[in-house]
Amino acid sequence: MTAEIIDGRKIAAEIQGELKQRISRLQEKGVVPKLVAILVGEDPASLSYLRGIARSCGEVGVLTDTAKLAANITQAELLKKIAELNHDSKVHGILLLLPLPKHLNTLEAESAISPDKDVDGTNPISAGKLLLGEETFFPSTPYGVQELLVRSGHSPDGKHVVIVGRSNIVGKPLIGIFIQKQKGANATVTVCHTGTKNLAEITKQADILVAAMGKAKAITADMVREGTIVVDVGVNFIPDPVTGKNKQVGDVDFEAVKEKAAAITPVPGGTGAVTSMMLMTNTVRAAETLSRK
Amino acid sequence: MPAVILDGRKISAEIREELKGEAKRLKEKKGIVPGLAGILVGEDPGSITYVGLKSKACEEIGIKEMMCRLPENVNEEELLKNIKRLNQDPQVHAIFIQLPLPKHLAGSEEKALAAIVPEKDVDGFHAVNVGKAWLGQPAFVPAVAIAMHEMLIRGGYDIKNKEVVIVNVDNMVGKPLASILVQDKEKARANVTLCYPSTPNLASYTRRADVVVVSVNKPKFITADMIKEGAVVLDFGGTFVEDPVTKKRKTVGDVDFEAVKEKAGAITPVPGGVGPMLVTMLMLSTVQAAKMAAGLV
Numbered sequence: 001m002t003a004e005i006i007d008g009r010k011i012a013a014e015i016q017g018e019l020k021q022r023i024s025r026l027q028e029k030g031v032v033p034k035l036v037a038i039l040v041g042e043d044p045a046s047l048s049y050l051r052g053i054a055r056s057c058g059e060v061g062v063l064t065d066t067a068k069l070a071a072n073i074t075q076a077e078l079l080k081k082i083a084e085l086n087h088d089s090k091v092h093g094i095l096l097l098l099p100l101p102k103h104l105n106t107l108e109a110e111s112a113i114s115p116d117k118d119v120d121g122t123n124p125i126s127a128g129k130l131l132l133g134e135e136t137f138f139p140s141t142p143y144g145v146q147e148l149l150v151r152s153g154h155s156p157d158g159k160h161v162v163i164v165g166r167s168n169i170v171g172k173p174l175i176g177i178f179i180q181k182q183k184g185a186n187a188t189v190t191v192c193h194t195g196t197k198n199l200a201e202i203t204k205q206a207d208i209l210v211a212a213m214g215k216a217k218a219i220t221a222d223m224v225r226e227g228t229i230v231v232d233v234g235v236n237f238i239p240d241p242v243t244g245k246n247k248q249v250g251d252v253d254f255e256a257v258k259e260k261a262a263a264i265t266p267v268p269g270g271t272g273a274v275t276s277m278m279l280m281t282n283t284v285r286a287a288e289t290l291s292r293k
Numbered sequence: 294m295p296a297v298i299l300d301g302r303k304i305s306a307e308i309r310e311e312l313k314g315e316a317k318r319l320k321e322k323k324g325i326v327p328g329l330a331g332i333l334v335g336e337d338p339g340s341i342t343y344v345g346l347k348s349k350a351c352e353e354i355g356i357k358e359m360m361c362r363l364p365e366n367v368n369e370e371e372l373l374k375n376i377k378r379l380n381q382d383p384q385v386h387a388i389f390i391q392l393p394l395p396k397h398l399a400g401s402e403e404k405a406l407a408a409i410v411p412e413k414d415v416d417g418f419h420a421v422n423v424g425k426a427w428l429g430q431p432a433f434v435p436a437v438a439i440a441m442h443e444m445l446i447r448g449g450y451d452i453k454n455k456e457v458v459i460v461n462v463d464n465m466v467g468k469p470l471a472s473i474l475v476q477d478k479e480k481a482r483a484n485v486t487l488c489y490p491s492t493p494n495l496a497s498y499t500r501r502a503d504v505v506v507v508s509v510n511k512p513k514f515i516t517a518d519m520i521k522e523g524a525v526v527l528d529f530g531g532t533f534v535e536d537p538v539t540k541k542r543k544t545v546g547d548v549d550f551e552a553v554k555e556k557a558g559a560i561t562p563v564p565g566g567v568g569p570m571l572v573t574m575l576m577l578s579t580v581q582a583a584k585m586a587a588g589l590v
Contacts, residue, residue: 124421124430125420125421129420132423132468158493189487190487198454
């Protein structure tokens with residue numbers, strides 16, 4: 001029995017529609033949500049990510065700007081820029097594009113972003129509030145996973161969620177989100193990783209299995225119980241065996257696992273599509289909150 | 294085969310000896326004496342007892358204790374002023390507030406705790422400490438979690454790859470312990486499961502666990518059929534009950550101790566398990582804070 005394919009693009013479009021309405025209401029009050037991305041240097045991955053963000057902002061109606069800083073700036077200059085943006089009442093979201101050049105202190109820079117504008121949830125204060133169950137911005141990728149599950153009718157409430165991968169960007173925040181005593185959460189959460197010796201034994205316990213390890217096709221059919229909901233957060237580029245060109249695959253062996261899972265997210269077209277909308281959601285919420293003050 | 298009893302008093306004494314040595318070395322090499330400041334408002338007998346235990350431990354280890362005793366009727370403004378003073382005192386490396394505050398200040402507890410600067414927030418209450426610890430950065434972590442981790446390490450239990458099931462996902466025990474155990478570091482790398490007491494089929498999770506941690510305040514919540522042979526059981530429950538035989542009141546944990554100890558590999562008794570470790574963990578965090586201030590961490 002082939003799994004239901006969860007359509008991330010469709011869910012992203014839904015969210016986009018809702019955001020457009022919220023932005024309309026903000027515009028009536030004379031507020032346009034604005035996201036500023038800080039780019040230090042010219043790292044190609046950052047530039048590519050920036051292009052994606054600009055596209056999402058355009059689709060939804062969020063203003064975007066890039067604060068371009070030279071690769072050789074000092075930490076003091078970077079912190080000054082962040083402070084400037086913190087105090088700019090027209091800026092609602094601040095995003096620090098990584099990686100920063102090696103001579104700069106990333107943790108200190110992330111800690112300098114005002115929690116009210118930390119739309120990617122990278123300030124340790126935001127990470128702490130998330131774990132404590134206090135109101136904060138969720139990092140976009142794990143936020144997207146929650147939205148995708150809830151909107152596709154597979155809410156984690158009361159379920160056993162197994163997360164493979166414990167990165168600071170995905171795995172750990174996902175734990176924090178799903179253990180909360182709230183709708184769309186309230187799950188029993190297990191976290192393991194690629195180094196886990198009896199990984200298959202653990203993954204087979206899951207009602208919902210989230211793969212976030214960054215290892216192409218590491219989750220195989222024998223690791224998945226019949227009827228599991230499988231969410232693939234992996235983004236890996238491997239050469240296509242036929243064309244030789246690089247193609248995007250997830251952490252899940254899609255073709256095999258879809259014959260066992262009850263529902264599965266494809267890569268691309270799954271979680272990735274929703275991620276960018278979550279950054280937009282956070283920016284709109286920041287604008288709504290800041291415009292009420 | 295009955296379980297190894299994880300004796301909190303014994304482990305606590307061992308750690309205090311080590312801390313004594315560390316404090317001595319800090320003084321000799323860097324001229325720094327770890328300073329712990331505590332705020333005590335009023336004369337609640339329970340609070341006075343706890344503060345007394347902390348004072349004794351400071352003396353034993355060589356930590357300078359600076360108690361700030363405020364009258365019962367102090368107002369919020371005055372309380373916050375004193376916290377600010379301690380924040381700015383370079384001799385103070387760690388600050389704690391002895392709770393509970395008197396009734397008229399009950400609403401100020403959160404504000405007072407938030408007023409302690411994160412660098413001296415030895416109880417690890419601040420979101421910034423919670424976040425840093427979670428992200429794997431050096432930070433203060435609540436004492437119960439450190440105590441349990443120390444008991445596992447010192448008991449010789451390598452948690453790498455082990456299944457740890459934590460029953461109750463709170464901010465004092467469950468989440469901070471998960472924070473320590475999930476890290477990709479030495480003495481961590483466990484596979485952690487966080488459950489609520491109300492998790493459906495809870496026993497199916499606890500029975501798989503190499504380590505079961507419980508903190509629900511429900512006597513005999515964990516029974517022998519809920520654990521696997523040889524599991525390590527860490528109990529932070531504390532309920533006051535009347536002994537059916539002696540009619541005297543005593544504290545019991547969340548584990549059906551007599552039955553579980555015949556199956557577990559190791560178990561913390563209540564009392565005498567995690568409880569006695571807590572004051573020592575405060576001392577450990579204070580010495581850690583002094584080392585951080587000296588640039589040694």
